[in-house]
Amino acid sequence: MILKIKDAMDSIRPDAGLLRRTETAMRAESARRKRRGRRILAAAAALAVCAGLSAGGYGYLHTTVSALYIDINPSLALDINRLGRVNDVRCLGSDAEPLVDAASLRGEKAADAVSQVMAAAGNAGYLSDDATVVSLAAVDCGGSAEKTGSLLTACAADVENRYANVAVYTAPVGSAPSGETAADTISPGKLHLIRMVQSLDKSATVDEYRGESVTGIMDHLVYLTSDENTGASAQSKADVLRDLGGVADRVRKKAPGKTGGRAPSAGAQQPAAQNSGQTASRQETESAAAAAEPAAQEGASGQAGTSAAAPQTEPAAAEPTAPAASGGTAQPSQSGTPPLSPDRPSQPPAGQTPSGAPQQQGASAPETCRTPPQETAAAPQAPASEAVSE
Amino acid sequence: MSETASRDRITAAMEKYSDTVYRICWLYMKNKEDADDAFQDVFLRYIQAGRRFASDEHEKAWLCTVAFNRCKDLLRSASRRKVVSLETVEEPSYRPAEPGNPVLEAVQALPDKYRDTIYLYYYEGYSTAQIAAILRCRENTVYSQLSRGRQMLKERLGDDFED
Numbered sequence: 001m002i003l004k005i006k007d008a009m010d011s012i013r014p015d016a017g018l019l020r021r022t023e024t025a026m027r028a029e030s031a032r033r034k035r036r037g038r039r040i041l042a043a044a045a046a047l048a049v050c051a052g053l054s055a056g057g058y059g060y061l062h063t064t065v066s067a068l069y070i071d072i073n074p075s076l077a078l079d080i081n082r083l084g085r086v087n088d089v090r091c092l093g094s095d096a097e098p099l100v101d102a103a104s105l106r107g108e109k110a111a112d113a114v115s116q117v118m119a120a121a122g123n124a125g126y127l128s129d130d131a132t133v134v135s136l137a138a139v140d141c142g143g144s145a146e147k148t149g150s151l152l153t154a155c156a157a158d159v160e161n162r163y164a165n166v167a168v169y170t171a172p173v174g175s176a177p178s179g180e181t182a183a184d185t186i187s188p189g190k191l192h193l194i195r196m197v198q199s200l201d202k203s204a205t206v207d208e209y210r211g212e213s214v215t216g217i218m219d220h221l222v223y224l225t226s227d228e229n230t231g232a233s234a235q236s237k238a239d240v241l242r243d244l245g246g247v248a249d250r251v252r253k254k255a256p257g258k259t260g261g262r263a264p265s266a267g268a269q270q271p272a273a274q275n276s277g278q279t280a281s282r283q284e285t286e287s288a289a290a291a292a293e294p295a296a297q298e299g300a301s302g303q304a305g306t307s308a309a310a311p312q313t314e315p316a317a318a319e320p321t322a323p324a325a326s327g328g329t330a331q332p333s334q335s336g337t338p339p340l341s342p343d344r345p346s347q348p349p350a351g352q353t354p355s356g357a358p359q360q361q362g363a364s365a366p367e368t369c370r371t372p373p374q375e376t377a378a379a380p381q382a383p384a385s386e387a388v389s390e
Numbered sequence: 391m392s393e394t395a396s397r398d399r400i401t402a403a404m405e406k407y408s409d410t411v412y413r414i415c416w417l418y419m420k421n422k423e424d425a426d427d428a429f430q431d432v433f434l435r436y437i438q439a440g441r442r443f444a445s446d447e448h449e450k451a452w453l454c455t456v457a458f459n460r461c462k463d464l465l466r467s468a469s470r471r472k473v474v475s476l477e478t479v480e481e482p483s484y485r486p487a488e489p490g491n492p493v494l495e496a497v498q499a500l501p502d503k504y505r506d507t508i509y510l511y512y513y514e515g516y517s518t519a520q521i522a523a524i525l526r527c528r529e530n531t532v533y534s535q536l537s538r539g540r541q542m543l544k545e546r547l548g549d550d551f552e553d
Contacts, residue, residue, distance in 0.1 A: 001543075005512045008493040014412040014429060019404060022430045026400045029437045 065143025069187035071135040073213035133218040137171035137189025167250040200224040200232040418461035496546040504539035
């Protein structure tokens with residue numbers, strides 16, 4: 001049976017024509033498959049190139065090229081990409097964290113983001129009706145310094161247009177952050193202001209002013225640039241005033257009696273609602289200090305309010321812990337800081353005070369420069385200031 | 391794969407498996423034209439699949455399976471089910487298998503499942519296990535199909551059948 005089946009089957013064979021046609025068809029199919037494979041490869045390569053270009057373009061456009069620092073004093077930094085939009089938000093201190101919702105700022109245009117931050121600061125009470133100084137600083141992180149500068153200028157102009165009571169100080173555009181600014185412990189704008197303070201007051205340290213509000217630092221700078229208040233060179237003062245520009249004028253104009261020394265320990269600017277109670281108690285303390293130091297007041301009475309109350313309110317050491325001691329416990333200065341008493345502009349440091357001059361006066365002058373912001377802000381109502389002006 | 395390698399593969403496949411594939415197609419389609427079409431389809435699928443086989447046996451088994459399936463598909467296709475009366479057709483579109491070999495006719499007349507098994511077992515010389523693998527069924531099923539196929543051939547061939 002097997003042989004029969006085999007014999008029968010052996011007779012079934014494809015003819016030569018079929019074999020030839022089939023082989024031709026197979027070769028054509030094979031060639032078509034190769035062409036298709038090449039087309040698929042080419043399409044895949046084109047897609048890969050497109051994807052690469054898209055990813056590269058996206059990465060290029062969304063790379064952070066500038067950092068915009070806002071100091072009110074909550075301080076925060078906005079990372080800006082090449083499209084001028086916010087990539088990320090960094091809080092420089094815990095007080096800034098509840099202020100903004102970082103997620104809502106991401107993708108916003110820089111000016112809009114700054115505006116939102118300012119609005120949030122206003123709602124939180126950080127912007128007083130009086131002149132509040134806000135520092136805007138920008139750091140070029142690999143983009144164009146010119147574009148970063150334009151961005152900074154545009155944001156500053158936008159804030160000033162929206163907020164009549166806000167003076168915007170724009171620090172010069174810096175290069176990549178370094179040192180403390182790179183660690184996000186302090187903004188370049190505030191650091192620049194502190195450097196200006198240091199140029200006028202050699203005893204000032206960054207740590208003293210780290211938590212200070214920009215308004216407070218600016219008040220102190222304006223105070224220090226007054227001819228009679230510091231032993232710093234006229235050139236230094238002129239340099240600082242030139243750098244401050246119109247902001248110094250606005251600070252002077254806001255209320256002559258309000259500018260003055262700032263105590264670094266006054267800490268960050270508090271929301272206005274929280275300030276009132278502290279202000280009152282400090283005013284009382286200040287008035288007690290004024291009453292206890294009539295001699296010091298005599299020297300200050302001829303000055304404008306910008307510095308009138310200052311000499312009596314700051315401890316000699318001018319340390320960040322000053323507020324507790326600002327109630328008039330004036331101590332002899334050991335710091336060597338130039339006296340800031342208005343009527344003794346050229347008086348040497350405490351250690352070099354000429355004999356006969358009250359040590360307390362010479363020592364109290366630099367302390368006054370760091371009067372807590374609440375004290376100076378409340379100066380018109382402060383009994384001490386009134387006593388001085390009287 | 392280079393052009394030469396591809397050419398060699400096609401030539402080698404045609405030389406080695408064309409007879410086997412054609413026989414399966416002819417057994418199923420029962421006429422030369424349809425068997426030719428099925429044969430070409432199977433080898434085109436072989437090229438389209440672009441598979442690499444572990445051995446020649448694997449390659450042959452794959453081609454057998456494809457040939458079985460392709461023939462079944464062609465027989466099931468809607469175009470083939472559209473029938474017209476022979477009276478209305480001036481010339482048939484295919485030539486019926488030429489009568490003459492009663493064994494072939496008997497094998498062709500077997501139902502598909504018995505025909506496949508009989509062909510693979512008696513002509514290609516596959517074992518029941520190999521047939522089970524090619525036809526994707528159990529070995530016992532192959533045994534029973536062989537038995538029934540033989541019985542049917544015996545009934546058809548009568549005295550010509552010698553087990």
